[in-house]
Amino acid sequence: MVCSIGTDDKQILAEFNSPGCSHAFFNRHGGVGRAPFFSKNVSFGVGDDAAAVRENRRQVKRSLQLDRLISARQVHGEAIHCADAATGDEEIDEVDALITDRPGVGLMIQQADCQAVLLHDPIHRAIAAIHCGWRGSVAGIIEKTVARMQGCFGSEPAFLQAAVSPSLGPCCGEFVNYEAELPQAFQRFQVRENYFDFWEISRWQLQECGVKAASIAVAGQCTVCSSDYFSYRRACRENSGRTGRNCSVIVLRPQTDR
Numbered sequence: 001m002v003c004s005i006g007t008d009d010k011q012i013l014a015e016f017n018s019p020g021c022s023h024a025f026f027n028r029h030g031g032v033g034r035a036p037f038f039s040k041n042v043s044f045g046v047g048d049d050a051a052a053v054r055e056n057r058r059q060v061k062r063s064l065q066l067d068r069l070i071s072a073r074q075v076h077g078e079a080i081h082c083a084d085a086a087t088g089d090e091e092i093d094e095v096d097a098l099i100t101d102r103p104g105v106g107l108m109i110q111q112a113d114c115q116a117v118l119l120h121d122p123i124h125r126a127i128a129a130i131h132c133g134w135r136g137s138v139a140g141i142i143e144k145t146v147a148r149m150q151g152c153f154g155s156e157p158a159f160l161q162a163a164v165s166p167s168l169g170p171c172c173g174e175f176v177n178y179e180a181e182l183p184q185a186f187q188r189f190q191v192r193e194n195y196f197d198f199w200e201i202s203r204w205q206l207q208e209c210g211v212k213a214a215s216i217a218v219a220g221q222c223t224v225c226s227s228d229y230f231s232y233r234r235a236c237r238e239n240s241g242r243t244g245r246n247c248s249v250i251v252l253r254p255q256t257d258r
């Protein structure tokens, strides 16, 4: 059972809380954007006013007391960026996962139904933020990021903690072309005709990597069903897909905080 701490503009999973690391799943509230980006859209790539996006990102930085905010211009690919030389805020081109062992450097994923999967290695003091849509699930981006953390930081999967953001739920996970798009191994996560449970797919993929079941927290909130979140699928029904992006952020705290 996941226990979350909700505030007006964000959700924090109690099970994923740690003295060495902070995280938050921000919803669409509390920002300065106007419809259809009302109000805390964090993406520069969806047609919103850039000044509003900059202010929303400033709010995110203030809220989590970040020194720097590293984001990704996500492309549903498999590239992973290590933010080990960040000197200012940066948006990295064409990557879908961010990792770092630097305290104060916030890693941000932007999503509207896709998952953000956050990882924390409390032993080696390292974190990851993964953009995981269905293409990422198919490509194994979680496994690739865990492997990269092993290579870069010596992270052992058995000691990793993981959190899956609010995102597309089994209630709304319709894939009419699933036979062409999804591998056979996903079939057992089909919950009814054409509907798949990607929360459970991520839980399974994390465990396949060696992450312990007890160390995985899933927010369990569907962004299509909840109007508290931007949702691409809901926007496609309502206004041809123009909508903002929610953000999920993770940051290491300085050692002295522990």
Ligand SMILES: [Zn+2]
Pocket (backbone or CB within 6 Å): 169, 170, 171, 172, 222, 223, 224, 225
């Ligand atoms: Zn739903």
